[in-house]
Amino acid sequence: MESPVVVTVKDGTALNVAVAFRILASRIHPRHPILLKDTLHPEEETDLLSTMLSSSIHIGSLLCDGVGDAILLRQERAPGANIRLGYNILQAAGNRIFKTDYVACPSCGRTLFDLQSTTAKIKASTQHLKGVKIAVMGCIVNGPGEMADADFGYVGGAPGKINLYIGKKPVKFNIPEAEAVDRLVDLIKENGKWVDVPPTPAAEPALA
């Protein structure tokens, strides 16, 4: 049997990126890994927003459909921004988890706390964690059912009171809102998912 060989679409191909890779995937044996590219015309200049949108749409949609084994981003020229974009695409498509993932309900008339400021507060305390998914839901009526596969849930239980969940199971009830983010952090710690914030590297001494 032919050994697996990494395959990709040739630069300059006059097809939409997603279409080209779908055709490729339909024509090769699945043992051959596919290298996805963000563009088939790397020489073309684009701005940052256009690059982010087109790379996310092309590569993200292919990954969500199960097409692709590796990704190559070339449209964004700045190396740091390129790597961040690659990580974000892989995380959004559910292929890799590099940082904390959040699920928040859109809020409605039933929402029992300020969803935006609370989500920002939860993010500020937990965004350095890796591989943890946290759901922030405005009420217990529909919130628990919409938490998907979150590891922890922060859910409005009553006005000014929060219930905390592990998965879809409620474990702490009626916590005063003012202390609920700290109790969520405690719950993450109790369940072995906490790591401390990595120390910021010391600044290089200025050269004389």
Ligand code: SF4
């Ligand atoms: S979870 Fe509750 S508050 Fe959030 S959108 Fe659904 S019903 Fe509204």
